[in-house]
Amino acid sequence: MTPAAARARLSRDLKAEARRLGFALVGIARAEHMDPEARRLESWLSAGRHGGETGAMPWMAGHFEKRVDPRVLVPGARSVVSVAHTYLAPRPAPLADAEALAAGVGKVSRYAWGDDYHDVLKAKLAELFDWLDQRTGGAGGRAFVDSAPVMDKAWAQRAGIGWIGKNTNLLTRTHGSFVFLGELIVDVDLDPDEPFTADHCGSCTRCLDACPTGALDAPYQIDATRCISYWTIEQRGAEWPPEAEDLAREFGPWVFGCDICQDVCPWTKFAQPARDARFQSREEIAQRPLAEWAELDLAAFRETFRKSPIKRTKLEGLLRNVRNARANAARERPQVLAELAAGRRVAVISDAGTPLISDPGWKLVREAIDAGHHVEALPGASATLTALAVAGLPTDAFLFAGFLPPKGAARRTRIAELKPVPATLVFFESPSRVGDTLADLAGGLGDRPAAIARELTKLHEEVRRGPLDALAEQLAEATLKGEVVIVVGPPQKGEVTDADIDARLEIALKTMRLRDAAKAVAEALGVPKSRVYDLGLARSRDKEG
Template identity: 45%
Template sequence: MTTSHHTATVKHIATQCGFDYCGIARAVPLDDDARRLETWLSKGMNGSMQYMENYFDLRVNPLKLVPGAQSVITLLLNYFPAKSSHPDTPKISRYAWGNDYHEVIRAKLKNFLQEMKAKIGEVNGRGFVDSAPVLERTWAQRSGLGWVGKNGNLINKQSGSFFFIATLIVDLELEYDDPVAKDYCGSCRKCIDACPTDAIQENRVIDGSKCISYFTIELKDMLIPGEMKGKFNNWMFGCDICQEVCPWNRFSTATHETAFEPIPEILNFDTQDWEDLTEESFKKIFKNSPLKRAKFNGIKRNLKFIQS
């Protein structure tokens, strides 16, 4: 089989596995990103997320993650829900309405690699989904799937930004897509102006240590800084403000992935239900949910904070 046939096979497998978009880039060290990441970390913008300082060399060089790596396959999976939550209840970021995407996408990536081996032959590779040292938004941009917006999210011109990004690094040469060279944010500042904690800075710099998602999910301290009082706009877990105001998300359509169907309680719980929730019920209802990351005590802390 030729490189062209291999590439067509990879794109077909992506569709078979349920991914919405597939792009491919040559596996090379990301020298520019290395410098940007180093500066970002040196300014402490990762807050208490110390894990972002780990495996620096691996983050910026796919050849150190997969020996002999030749191609980086980037896959997008839409998670935008068809339904809406009640506007007056504590808010949860849309990505967390259904089952934990890590589990859903890991299964798809495992199947993807198996299909590649079955249809192409021996292929060595590794799949990653945001919890590993991979700069997935850079690879998505390099493979033509979108550009990194002023809010730090990957934005796809046809479908907006409500996507999970998965990465598959393989030792197979493929045909490479043209990168997105243009920035389609233009002079728009909606996300910068709408962020209540000023986490979105100029020049596409996101201060992670100021983000509502950081405080409500990543921060393990039981005390959220007092200067953030009144700035969370009722967000209890994560935050979608910068995506909600983005004009490109007018093109968002409902996901076809059944695993991302909202857990009923996410849509139906009112504030009192959240206050009455016991740890036992939390573990039962949200056993497959990303809400587990904040844990029961974290959810209760966040609820108390947004109500005070």
């Protein structure tokens, strides 16, 4: 076999081994000085767009030659093996606690929903290096995962994995931007791949338009000092510096990182869920109410985020972010209500499904209704979801119960069966039976809040809201026409105390690990899993003490 053929075979086999280890994409580049990238980096640093010497990332300006020439970082380097690992995880189920949902959930960047990618990828790259070492009879080099002066995105582009998009993230045609990057810089000659020279962003500017702070102030450019991730991850300390105080009002509910410029990118629709279970979302991170974030102490922080990249921001930084997110949440609804009071029209728009369904926005609708403002939904294909959106009732959990039986006795029996269901109830009803049905619902369910919606998917829509008994009285003799949807609020929850949870935990922990016990108890009592988990941690600490 000729040297060229042997090199080609080694390169192919190396890529196959990388894919076997779980890397979605792998490419090879020649280890050399990065001339155009070096000039762009130098210009960016000179403009202070990394925050300068007094900012949160002064290390970006250090080790410049190592950053732009892998042969300085790894003497004798011949090749750079670039890998990409998917990390997209499905969104967790909505909170079961309507009040916690309404109060707001702390948003965490998807990359931190699971285990720390540095540890996971570094271990896989170590295995890949061992394979190369054995195959070649002695390879030299090092593995890197975002922990040394290596330009990960630039090397991935040179290795043919993807292109750097207008949001400054590496984009791939098969996985969008939801990939972790890593490298092997080795002294082995490998066949380089063709660089990725195409730009598939085209005329799209969704990322630039969506950035709430203006950090993406030009295509392919980022001012890190205006980026939510910069401030919520890299900035140290318990308080914002003066230059961030006003900007922090634009951070919304983000407590660690930000995904906005990735979420709006059209290429994310191609992203496939991560296969590695270590990157699956953890409820105590991805779906944690802001109130519970605020209660973290040092012991709970260390235990909860022991394997998480969130530990990077330290407890004091995380609590600072949480305080800011809670302040932003408290401002949002009053701001919208003030706009309505001034006579302006306000639209609630979502790019992640039907607005207000399993969304804290339902509380805004309730407050707008209470303030006397008119709330309507654009006609859609589903009268059920449209009625839920405009009812002003909790939407975190709901049950569509269809038509109730037409006969009175059977209808009352069915209502009694539905009474304990801990969810908003949705019914269809014939216009001729609305009065009787409301009377039976009031008799069986009490004075729960409700809404009657008519013709919601057509032009002549109408919504009436109030307690069931009041609606029953209003419509006792009324003659309605068209399709009718009845929405009834959930039963009032009895207060679940910490003592209640602790008693259940004591039993569950006899046969389960804490994580499984917390899930089982949370489901049984209808409380957030993170609340149960934190109480379990406290129980463990008390026993150790």
